[in-house]
Amino acid sequence: xxxxxxxxxxxxxxxxxxxxxxxxxxxxxxxxxxxxxxxxxxxxxxxxxxxxxxxxxxxxxxxxxxxxxxxxxxxxxxxxxxxxxxxxxxxxxxxxxxxxxxxxxxxxxxxxxxxxxxxxxxxxxxxxxxxxxxxxxxxxxxxxxxxxxxxxxxxxxxxxxxxxxxxxxxxxxxxxxxxxxxxxxxxxxxxxxxxxxxxxxxxxxxxxxxxxxxxxxxxxxxxxxxxxxxxxxxxxxxxxxxxxxxxxxxxxxxxxxxxxxxxxxxxxxxxxxxxxxxxxxxxxxxxxxxxxxxxxxxxxxxxxxxxxxxxxxxxxxxxxxxxxxxxxxxxxxxxxxxxxxxxxxxxxxxxxx
Amino acid sequence: xxxxxxxxxxxxxxxxxxxxxxxxxxxxxxxxxxxxxxxxxxxxxxxxxxxxxxxxxxxxxxxxxxxxxxxxxxxxxxxxxxxxxxxxxxxxxxxxxxxxxxxxxxxxxxxxxxxxxxxxxxxxxxxxxxxxxxxxxxxxxxxxxxxxxxxxxxxxxxxxxxxxxxxxxxxxxxxxxxxxxxxxxxxxxxxxxxxxxxxxxxxxxxxxxxxxxxxxxxxxxxxxxxxxxxxxxxxxxxxxxxxxxxxxxxxxxxxxxxxxxxxxxxxxxxxxxxxxxxxxxxxxxxxxxxxxxxxxxxxxxxxxxxxxxxxxxxxxxxxxxxxxxxxxxxxxxxxxxxxxxxxxxxxxxxxxx
Numbered sequence: 001x002x003x004x005x006x007x008x009x010x011x012x013x014x015x016x017x018x019x020x021x022x023x024x025x026x027x028x029x030x031x032x033x034x035x036x037x038x039x040x041x042x043x044x045x046x047x048x049x050x051x052x053x054x055x056x057x058x059x060x061x062x063x064x065x066x067x068x069x070x071x072x073x074x075x076x077x078x079x080x081x082x083x084x085x086x087x088x089x090x091x092x093x094x095x096x097x098x099x100x101x102x103x104x105x106x107x108x109x110x111x112x113x114x115x116x117x118x119x120x121x122x123x124x125x126x127x128x129x130x131x132x133x134x135x136x137x138x139x140x141x142x143x144x145x146x147x148x149x150x151x152x153x154x155x156x157x158x159x160x161x162x163x164x165x166x167x168x169x170x171x172x173x174x175x176x177x178x179x180x181x182x183x184x185x186x187x188x189x190x191x192x193x194x195x196x197x198x199x200x201x202x203x204x205x206x207x208x209x210x211x212x213x214x215x216x217x218x219x220x221x222x223x224x225x226x227x228x229x230x231x232x233x234x235x236x237x238x239x240x241x242x243x244x245x246x247x248x249x250x251x252x253x254x255x256x257x258x259x260x261x262x263x264x265x266x267x268x269x270x271x272x273x274x275x276x277x278x279x280x281x282x283x284x285x286x287x288x289x290x291x292x293x294x295x296x297x298x299x300x301x302x303x304x305x306x307x308x309x310x311x312x313x314x315x316x317x318x319x320x321x322x323x324x325x326x327x328x329x330x331x332x333x334x335x336x337x338x339x340x341x342x343x344x345x346x347x348x349x350x351x352x353x
Numbered sequence: 354x355x356x357x358x359x360x361x362x363x364x365x366x367x368x369x370x371x372x373x374x375x376x377x378x379x380x381x382x383x384x385x386x387x388x389x390x391x392x393x394x395x396x397x398x399x400x401x402x403x404x405x406x407x408x409x410x411x412x413x414x415x416x417x418x419x420x421x422x423x424x425x426x427x428x429x430x431x432x433x434x435x436x437x438x439x440x441x442x443x444x445x446x447x448x449x450x451x452x453x454x455x456x457x458x459x460x461x462x463x464x465x466x467x468x469x470x471x472x473x474x475x476x477x478x479x480x481x482x483x484x485x486x487x488x489x490x491x492x493x494x495x496x497x498x499x500x501x502x503x504x505x506x507x508x509x510x511x512x513x514x515x516x517x518x519x520x521x522x523x524x525x526x527x528x529x530x531x532x533x534x535x536x537x538x539x540x541x542x543x544x545x546x547x548x549x550x551x552x553x554x555x556x557x558x559x560x561x562x563x564x565x566x567x568x569x570x571x572x573x574x575x576x577x578x579x580x581x582x583x584x585x586x587x588x589x590x591x592x593x594x595x596x597x598x599x600x601x602x603x604x605x606x607x608x609x610x611x612x613x614x615x616x617x618x619x620x621x622x623x624x625x626x627x628x629x630x631x632x633x634x635x636x637x638x639x640x641x642x643x644x645x646x647x648x649x650x651x652x653x654x655x656x657x658x659x660x661x662x663x664x665x666x667x668x669x670x671x672x673x674x675x676x677x678x679x680x681x682x683x684x685x686x687x688x689x690x691x692x693x694x695x696x697x698x699x700x701x702x703x704x705x706x
Contacts, residue, residue, distance in 0.1 A: 220593075225604060238591050241594065245595040245599050248574055248599070251575065259635075260627070263634070270626025272623070274624065274627070275623070281616070282609055
């Protein structure tokens, strides 16, 4: 259900540093998107939240409604435990609000495994999806590349990778606005014979099924940042490693850059000029908080996962992604694509019988 | 066999851009390492090589001996074909020279699969090694992290990962000079329950076998660039994706940096000051040519694999790695470590029987 102004359901208790992160995030995103009419349904402990909210601007305070709960999912809870024990927690209630139609999208910085598991119970999976995936939107010189799965499924069969392709393609169209996104399968080489059995079987499935996907073929790790394809499909093991390794490499370059900018008086003068001349823009691009927010795909509802260790600025980025999704045709695009997958599967089983 | 001055066996025909890359690489490395007494046994087509070598400095010319062959392994050859058909090629002869004791280490920019396969035939694998691995030395703020496997084995069982740990640890000691390198297993989280069956089984094996490894536990993608451990062990699928994804991310940052440095007059002035004040050092660090060179581990002989698409500067880096290895105790360190692995396995099978 879509509301005239987007309503974001916020799990305020998920961030490592506590509820101030979510509350500050709301203030930040309303400054960044000053035209947005977004409202926030904030789930958590009112005793902790109220004093934080009181400090906000009048505009932010007006947009927030708190739904109190004093239970929360902990970072150490196993997914199965979380499902059994966390009914009524801030995470559960944030998801239930979307299920009930009281909000358009959930944003949580909580325990990823628990968020996946509770999402499946509360929102249920879309018909035809084996397991949800988590996608990350990766900045490139050409826009954004959507990479999935980045950690939900450590072991994936070929048909799961095909589902990821279908869901990632719909996501790119709905959220990044492309009309005919290209899809690549992440591999260790571009030639057809490269890789393991799973990735080769997935490539065959995508090619043979009449999915009407703009399938490019295999892509390699460096093609992600290059933006060679709009969507990059991989299993959650390699995808998580790729995402975190890239984050680490970017951090390392930032470290070297700071070293270079302070290595001599001349360099410091140069850095000061750069500071006046557009360095902030670069710094913002290198800031991991500027790309915070994974999206859970395959559910009857929209869920954004923020990094647990983020701050208010980073949480604001995840909220911004939620606002974008609330205004998009994401759910109908995914459904249309899954129908295509189902039709292709039926056609294939008929032609085989 | 180690020579008083290191002798590098060069496959001159492997680079995508032809034999000029290897010849220029020799000139470059002799400039960078002006104290080195290294000599080069260059395998390839004399008709192409002679005019290139004539253009070099007298010093470089004096250090080169050409061993002529007019056959070469092509980038499109499958490994099995290469083994059958490429006896007498520049790659084969370069490896055979090390086998015969005429050189200390091979450097090739040729077809990776063929290099692996021919190496196994010509040099043979060390006892106790299932398959060779390729390691990459990753620069970090703390030195170098050795990552393996970065592409030789797309599917690995737990005991192979243990071999990689043993070989990577020996490599770090021999080439990067650490005394007690720490070893991590690449995974999607640091907790014991994370990841797939293979990586969890490998962790158990490393812990239970009395390998005397300085085993840290699981590490994540961003820990590689951080230098959290000296050695990071993974299968060739994830390792290749991690390496290339990091390369892509660093290239993307370089692209943004150039944009930022030329975005305004003020920024250009800043960049000019930086240029005087140490930017070259940063640029060199971000240059993929400065970290060119994977090492094949597990063979009775030392083999360095350069990127096929590199230029003379990049090939020089691979030659430099070869020179470092020629002067190291790499082969004896690996052997000692494999003996430890064998002893641990025997002890474990005795205690099980």
